[in-house]
Amino acid sequence: MTDRNTLTDRYIAAALHAVPAAERDDLERELRASIADAVDGRVEAGETPQAAERATLEDLGDPAHLAARYLDRPTFLLGPAYYFTWLRLLKMLLGIVLPIATTVIVAIDLLDGTPPQRIVGTIVTTVLTIGVHLTFWTTLVFVVLERSGAKTARPGGAGKDLRSWSLDMLPDVARRTTGLVELVGFVVVTILFVFGVIWQQQVGFVRDAAGDPVPFLRPELWRFWIPALFVLLAAAVAGAVARYRTGHRTGTLVLASVALNLVGWAATTTLLLRGELIDTRFFAELDLTPLSGSWTTTYQGVAVAIALSVLWTIGDDVVKWRREARTAG
Structure with a gap:
């Protein structure tokens, strides 16, 4: 059975992580062909296949940055390594948390005899407040991850104080x-829970x-x-x-x-x-x-x-x- 957890497989999986599904096949084929040609050239020059593969991938650098160059996309607050994951998670959280919170607040207001016009105002305020907090905290977590983990490649000539990307950082595919x-969802829900505990005491x-x-x-x-x-x-x-x-x-x-x-x-x-x-x-x-x-x-x-x-x-x-x-x- 073919090993699907080689360095090349792990590298390509990391590079394709933030690439839209419609573009993954083309980019994967191009990457595999490019890596294979480079490895063959090193093997012909006398290197072992394992050493040639490792040297080729190290020369390519951080797969997140490589994917960004292939897609010709600029990296702003969130780079391509996390953008699409951030967007999917934010949509999911907004679609789940907002309806639940709104329902709870409406139920409490109805039990408390709040006039309908005030309930409408409360709904608008709640949706805006929770939506802003969800967006802020989710984005903040991803920005921290982006700055501390994904963007660790050191371009040529960069200072020695930057943390270098290495092949050892590649996760196992299998x-x-x-x-x-799962991680960001748990962190965001935890932050919202802490906020809720403090909020119920103060407001x-x-x-x-x-x-x-x-x-x-x-x-x-x-x-x-x-x-x-x-x-x-x-x-x-x-x-x-x-x-x-x-x-x-x-x-x-x-x-x-x-x-x-x-x-x-x-x-x-x-x-x-x-x-x-x-x-x-x-x-x-x-x-x-x-x-x-x-x-x-x-x-x-x-x-x-x-x-x-x-x-x-x-x-x-x-x-x-x-x-x-x-x-x-």
């Missing part, structure tokens, strides 16, 4: 199971008679638990970045993910069942009562749902890791 969309959907915001989470949590949550989220983001850079799941990364999930689940469930997580004034202001007749019973049901979700996440991660390990082996 083994990469963690994509850029919120619900206000009391004095006009002060009534948070969903108890204010006492800011003394320790919410900062601790942010630390856990930062660790989760670091794990997602490490998984992306590795290209696949490893035992260490899966173990760290399991530990973070269990710690987060234990803390959340304990606070929830003790009645120390949610500020019941939030429900009181909305005139909401538990369907079961008791918030304790409702919290128990939520705790079960959280436990099932965490178990499913852990199980899915472990199963995929074992499957990838068997495939690699």
